[in-house]
Amino acid sequence: MQKFGVIKPAEENMIRESFAHPDLFYTAMMDREALWTPQTIEKILENFPKGYIEEGDLFLLLAECIANSVLHGQAEALGFHARERHDVVLFSFFQIPPMKPSIKTVLTIAREGRLRECSEDLSSGLGFPILMHLVHRITTNNNLTKLQLWLRR
Amino acid sequence: MPFKFKREKTELAVYVSGVLTFHQHKEGEQLVHQITSLVDTGEVTAVRINFSEVLRMDSHWLGVLIRILRRVKEKNAVFIIEKPNKDICRLFDIVELNRIAEIRP
Numbered sequence: 078m079q080k081f082g083v084i085k086p087a088e089e090n091m092i093r094e095s096f097a098h099p100d101l102f103y104t105a106m107m108d109r110e111a112l113w114t115p116q117t118i119e120k121i122l123e124n125f126p127k128g129y130i131e132e133g134d135l136f137l138l139l140a141e142c143i144a145n146s147v148l149h150g151q152a153e154a155l156g157f158h159a160r161e162r163h164d165v166v167l168f169s170f171f172q173i174p175p176m177k178p179s180i181k182t183v184l185t186i187a188r189e190g191r192l193r194e195c196s197e198d199l200s201s202g203l204g205f206p207i208l209m210h211l212v213h214r215i216t217t218n219n220n221l222t223k224l225q226l227w228l229r230r
Numbered sequence: 231m232p233f234k235f236k237r238e239k240t241e242l243a244v245y246v247s248g249v250l251t252f253h254q255h256k257e258g259e260q261l262v263h264q265i266t267s268l269v270d271t272g273e274v275t276a277v278r279i280n281f282s283e284v285l286r287m288d289s290h291w292l293g294v295l296i297r298i299l300r301r302v303k304e305k306n307a308v309f310i311i312e313k314p315n316k317d318i319c320r321l322f323d324i325v326e327l328n329r330i331a332e333i334r335p
Contacts, residue, residue, distance in 0.1 A: 115253040133286065133317035140288035144252040203289040203325060210324045 082108030
C-alpha cells in the first residue's frame, strides 16, 4: 500500500476496512496535505500496475476525483483502491468525512451528458462529464463515503 | 508551473509547461487575469497558447482555457491552441473543444 502523509489511526482503520475485498491489486491512502500535493498523483501513476487502464485516463480519474474530494467534499483523508473482477476494473475512493449530498445531483447532470453546455457556458463542472466518457459507470454508496468508477475492459 | 509570454505587435504567444491540475488553481486565475487584461485594452488581438511542453491537464485547466477563450471571443480577437500532445488532444476531443477553438497540431 502507498501511504501519503500522516493519517489518524481511527481514520486509517476505516480506510483499511474499505480495502477488505478480494481481487485488490492496488491500494493507497492520503491525508489532506497529500491531496493538495501534485506529486501524490505522479507517485500513484508511477506505482500503479500497468495494463489495467491507460495512464492518461488514470491521471484524469485521479485528478478529477481528488479535486472533488478536496474542493467540494472537504476531505481530511482519502483511500483509493483498484480491483479486478471478471472483465470489470473497479476504482474506489473512500472519503472521510463523507461526500456532500450534492454529489448525487452532480453525477445526475454528468450522466445526462451535458458536456456541450458545460464547455460553452461553464454552468457546471466538466470533471464528471469527462469521466463518464472514460468509464462505464460512476456510483456512490448509500452513506456517500465511497465514489466508485467501473471500467469495462 | 511556469508560463512565458511573448509579444509581437498585437499577437500574444503564451507558453505553458508541466502538469496542469487543480493544484495550480492560483496560477490559472493569474493566467486568466493577465491575458484578459491585455485583450480588454485592445493591446492584443490574437492569443496563441502553446502546449508543446504540457504533459497532462485536468478539467480545471480546461475551464481556465474556456474562460480565456470566451473573453477573447467577446473582444473579437483570435484564439489558437497549439501543439497539444496525444492525451490532451483526447481531452479536447471529449469536450469537443474544436467546435469553439482553433486547435493546431
